[in-house]
Amino acid sequence: MQFSFPLCLAPMVGLSHVVLRKIVYDYLPQDQQTIWPTEMLNSRRVPQEKLGFTAETLLHEGERNLVPQILGNDKEMIQLTIRKMINEWGDINTVSGIDINMGCPVQKALRHNYGVALMGDLNYAAQVVEFAATASNKPVSVKLRAVGSDKSVPELIHFVKTLRDAGAQWITLHPRTAEQKRRGQADWNQITELKKALDIPIIGNGDIQTADDVFSMLEQTGCDLVMSGRGLAARPWMMWQVAYRKGLTTDVPPMTEYEEGAEYGKMLLKFIHLSRHYFCEKLGHKPDYAFRKIQFFVRTTHVWLEWGHPLTSEVNRSQTFEEMIERVEKFFSQPHRMVPYTELRQ
Template structure:
């Protein structure tokens, strides 16, 4: 580990090396369709403690399409020249397509490859990838084997839970098949495919899995605040906590966790404190959104940027008081300049952010 080898950091995750030991910060962003693109990643990095290194996802990438796409122009694979720790997530089950996709993504800058075995949408099920692979352990292990065979960087797997802790032996057997095929780590979202976003994530499965295996386990599910992230790390013993919409809505969780661990502030925020109160977080959301809008325009152009921002706000507004009004403000804007003016005006008033929403993560 680097200069971040802090005693508290060791207690909170990072028990086993991730990404060849480069990762030294125990919180990361989950891959999300329509959200985890370059504009969001770059905007969020401003809250990462100085010298911290974590993994960063792309949106889900279809291995059937990657070989024929221009990765420098396709919105889902745009990247900033300075981005590090990129671990793109792929859907796939055919070796020829996976091999070509992995080759191109490594040339593009991938430092790891993540295989999605957690997507429950019908389109993925139809093609026998995503969570469908969890129904066929031997086939799932083969997908990992063929990916590892064609990769010079670590390969990980993001998967869903089994139905209950009583079925843990089934989950463990499945994960060991992935491990034996060369997976470097797994991320467990302990909510079944049938649950989708309903019900609470069963963190006990993360705890049991981490105890039972000898390689890194990342925990995912119901992390909406920095307190949730710390609790997951403490209760489950997992190596990292992964958060999706909650971290997208509250990217300064990275900064807050850095303060909890005694790490150096993010660059440019050396003499500041991370926002903590509902009012401070509401104001920070506004500042973040304005920068995010500008970055979306820079990377995607006017029309696509408008759609990307509206989708972000529709996804994250649930943590804001009167968030529905903000979605209306963004929907009415016909240009990015109009949107910037309207959003700035919206946040002239005090806006509070609530810690949690019933929308599951």
């Protein structure tokens, strides 16, 4: 696992695509490295696709340390997917690892016995890790959900040790149960106990909405790397804030709530321009496709803006890129406050 920076973006369906990765990447100091998980890639589909011709597999120029996240449970499909990605993406530095998703709680994954369903069958889960580990020389990681209570932590540790013995070289734990999804409070104690018990890197995930949370998780749990999903999507300059606090840059990032509100506006305009570039110009999709990506992003992240709901209406009403840009510029011509925390994570 190649990283020198303590924060990375989480794999999120419909969000961790090339546009968001590029935006977050541009806030990271150039001499720093972290890992870049993709959206979930279905191993039943990838072998039939041409990489770089779908939104889920398109990369930005010079992308490095990519960690494709694989959803699946079939040996042949998993291995075909991994070998295809390594061969077609070519450059040895493009892919730095493979991640097996055992944390997805959506019903479609449960029906096919992958995602979080794999956590219910230890032997099968270990087999899936072994399938991936024998497909290439890239390190394999596993992203997991939490167990139900502190009394079950020994069971979680046993589960993870079995995955390690099957070939997992690092673990990401999102300590919420599948039933919680994004609600309630993440149990960071499970990350702490897992880190104490394991001799492989542990990535902590859950309730990372601000730069303060990054440092709190590192201090409280001892984890090797912090992962943030919607919080980092809404506040990608969190990379900049963390770098500033660590003395990795002298450029002062947005710090006040109104400075962050203004930065959100600048970031959203960039998101719109990059969506047109990658989804329309690169992939050849009609504008409606890019509009849906932009609308989903705003619907997910606007909850960190104090009065963000009208922004979704402005974006949704736009018929062209030019109109959308004009509406966003007008919206942010007035000061907007960005709140540190929200319980309304979409």
